[in-house]
Amino acid sequence: MLGSYIPILIFIVVAIMLPVVGLAVGRLLRPSRPHGTKLMPYECGVDPEGDARERFSVRFYIIAILFVIFDVETIFLFPWAIIYDRLALFGFIEMTVFLGILIVGYFYVWKKGALEWV
Amino acid sequence: MTETLLVYAIIPFIKIAVIVLILSGAIAYLTLFERKLVAHIQVRLGPMRVGWHGLLQPIADGLKFILKEDIIPSKADALVFTIAPAISLIPAFVVFSVVPFGPPEMFEGLLRWSLGWFFDSATVESVAQNTLASGGFITDINIAVLFVLSVSSVGILGIILGGWASNSKYPLLGALRSSAQMVSYEVALGFSIIGVLLVAGSLSLVEIVQNQEKAHLWYVFVQPVAFALFFICGMAETNRLPFDLPEAETELVGGFHTEYSGFRFSLYFLAEYANMITISAVAVTLFWGGWLRPFPNVSWLAFLGLIPPVLWFLIKVFLFLYIFIWVRGTLPRFRFDQLMRYGWKVFLPVALGNVIVSAGVLLAFL
Numbered sequence: 001m002l003g004s005y006i007p008i009l010i011f012i013v014v015a016i017m018l019p020v021v022g023l024a025v026g027r028l029l030r031p032s033r034p035h036g037t038k039l040m041p042y043e044c045g046v047d048p049e050g051d052a053r054e055r056f057s058v059r060f061y062i063i064a065i066l067f068v069i070f071d072v073e074t075i076f077l078f079p080w081a082i083i084y085d086r087l088a089l090f091g092f093i094e095m096t097v098f099l100g101i102l103i104v105g106y107f108y109v110w111k112k113g114a115l116e117w118v
Numbered sequence: 119m120t121e122t123l124l125v126y127a128i129i130p131f132i133k134i135a136v137i138v139l140i141l142s143g144a145i146a147y148l149t150l151f152e153r154k155l156v157a158h159i160q161v162r163l164g165p166m167r168v169g170w171h172g173l174l175q176p177i178a179d180g181l182k183f184i185l186k187e188d189i190i191p192s193k194a195d196a197l198v199f200t201i202a203p204a205i206s207l208i209p210a211f212v213v214f215s216v217v218p219f220g221p222p223e224m225f226e227g228l229l230r231w232s233l234g235w236f237f238d239s240a241t242v243e244s245v246a247q248n249t250l251a252s253g254g255f256i257t258d259i260n261i262a263v264l265f266v267l268s269v270s271s272v273g274i275l276g277i278i279l280g281g282w283a284s285n286s287k288y289p290l291l292g293a294l295r296s297s298a299q300m301v302s303y304e305v306a307l308g309f310s311i312i313g314v315l316l317v318a319g320s321l322s323l324v325e326i327v328q329n330q331e332k333a334h335l336w337y338v339f340v341q342p343v344a345f346a347l348f349f350i351c352g353m354a355e356t357n358r359l360p361f362d363l364p365e366a367e368t369e370l371v372g373g374f375h376t377e378y379s380g381f382r383f384s385l386y387f388l389a390e391y392a393n394m395i396t397i398s399a400v401a402v403t404l405f406w407g408g409w410l411r412p413f414p415n416v417s418w419l420a421f422l423g424l425i426p427p428v429l430w431f432l433i434k435v436f437l438f439l440y441i442f443i444w445v446r447g448t449l450p451r452f453r454f455d456q457l458m459r460y461g462w463k464v465f466l467p468v469a470l471g472n473v474i475v476s477a478g479v480l481l482a483f484l
Contacts, residue, residue, distance in 0.1 A: 004250055007130035007257040008215045008265075014134050015211040018142075019204040019385055026184045026381045039192040041286035042376050048193075052287045060298050063458070067301040070466070074308035077473065078264065081315035084477065088484050092477050099474060106466075115462045117455040 062114050073102055121241050124233075129251045137214060137256065145391040146176035152443045159447035183384035191284060191377050198283035203378065203385035206276025209269045210392035216262040217399045218324045220254020220409050220428040254409065254428060255324060262323040263311060266400055267304075270355070273389060274300045277357075280386070281374035292373030295363050295454060302461035303354035303361075306347055309469035313344035313476045314404050323400075327408035338405040343472045345405045347465055349438075352397035354461070357390060359446040363454055398438035399431075406434050 041048045076098070084091055109115060150165065150172060157164030165172030190196055226246050233242045245251050249258065259265060274297065281293020314337050318326045330336055338345045354361040365373030372378075375386045402408060409427035413419045452460070 003126055004257045004259050006126045007134065007250070008212070008259075010127070010131055011134050011212055011215040011256060012208070014131075014138055015208045016204070018138070018211070019207055022184070022381055022385075023188075026188065030185050030380060031187050033187065034189070036192070038189060041191050041193055041284065042371065043287060044371075048286070052193075052285050052290050053282075056290075056294055060294055063298045063301060066462075067305060070305040071308065074305065074312065077309075077312045078315065078321070081312045082319055082321060084316050084480065085319055085484060089481060092481050095477065096474065099470065103470065106470075110463070115458070117458040 059117060066109065066114065069105070070102075120237065121244055124241075124245050125248050125251045129229075129245075130256055133256050134215070138211065141211065141214065141392065141395065142388075144395060145388055146180060148391050148394070148439060149179070149387070150176050151439070152446070155440070155443045156447045159444075180384070183381050186380035188380040188382060189377075191286065193285040194377065195283040195285065198279050199377075200382070202276050202280035202283055203382045203389070204276070205279060206273045207385045207389040207392065209272040209276075210389045210396055213266050213269050213396045214399070215256040216259060216265050216323055217396070217403060218253070218255035218258070218327060218408055219399075219431045220426075222249040222253040222255075222258075222324060224252065224254030224428065226252040253324070258322055258324045260320075260322050263315065263321045263326075263404075266323075266396075267308065267311070270393070270396065271300075271304060273393065276389065277374050277386075280378065284374075284377040286377050288371045288376045289374050292365060292370045292376070295370075296357065296374060299357075299361065299363055299457060299461070300355055302458060303351040303465070306461065306465035306469045307351040307355060309466070309473055310344040310347035310351065311404065312473050313341045316473070316476050316480055317341060323403050323408075327403060327410065330407045331410055336405065336407040336410070341405065341472075341476065343468065344476075345401070347469050347472070348401055348405070351465060352401060353442065353445065354457075356393040356397055358394065358442055360449040360451050361457060362451060363457055394439060394442055395435065398435045398442070401438060402431065402434040 041052065043049065077095070080087070080091060080095055087094070153175075154164040154172065165175040168174045168178045190199055229246045229252050230242055233245060237245075277296050277300075278293045281289040281291075281296070284290070314326070315321065317333075317337055317340050318329050320326055320329060326337075357363075357365065363373075365375065370376070375383055378386060409431040411419075411422045411425065411427070411430050413422070
């Protein structure tokens, strides 16, 4: 059974070789003439103002947290979906309760305005 | 010993090498196809100079990418800046190791014939019987759907890291946007796949196609809502128009790859097109019967069987790629607040509803 993962490992190695070989060949062929102005971060032609890594909107953070909650939820649904034909009514009620809790949380998040993007 | 080596290393390696070559060629010509198609949608001609109707354009582009100077900005984090494009490209290829493009006995005849030259008949027979060697896929694992989801989301890291490592404002904004966007649409994408799994009862992509054959039905006809969600969210995951906010040229210059040049830039480019092909291939496998011909059980359509399964697979994938580009040529880009609203307030509830309704309806048939 584990044997069927060996081709995936081979594929990963081959896939890693692609960019590595490309970059190595390119290094031999392409010019390299660095220059202070050329290496400056792009900011519409003006000298860059301060550091780029400043504080950014907290909404990105909220979205990330919501993602973790919902994505873990989907992972729980995968095994349930696979054996649903054996679980039948029990599985349906169980999952309705499980999703019900999630949906209550979803509406709470919606009412709190975490999904608004102003 | 030779048998194990053949089944687990040599034959998979040959298949992988061929697929990587075909995939690279397909990606190169997909860029030309897109330019041509969009040009014709806009009543232009597109590339015409390099070769007949621009047929050599991708080769010229590739050469130019390799020959261009590779600039690493002075403020950038050199190490992360260097490996980020590779992180986004590698998963896009690796996903293909589990996507089936033909039936499990696809290469049986070819294997018997070619191995017969070198090995005794007992070895040839047992290798040809092994679906890992003779199947029209690189490997068939029992968690393929999870593998596709997890590996393809690694690609997002490449974009986030690239934008962060550039240490410039536009790439950082592009990277933030793309992380928020991909993360939002991945939730709906996951839920839409659950609908198929309910009907299919398997996580192996090969088995899902075989179950569609047994059920005499492509799953798009039982799960149309799930398919629509999968396709829209797939478009958002690949950063394609109308969801290409991470690289919105009019506001963010080039988005996350503003600071990238030369070959590294082309890696991001390749990754985007590879992801397009991946999403199309997965959609075809999950919803449109993979390598199956249309109406596999209608006898008077048996002449369709003359076209080999792998060609049916390619035709379907090509149709999806066409739709991808067609949508790009037709729809304008969303605003970011619209994008997030659709993701969280429209697609997510619809996907949740689809799971519950499908489970309920299925209950009546059990």
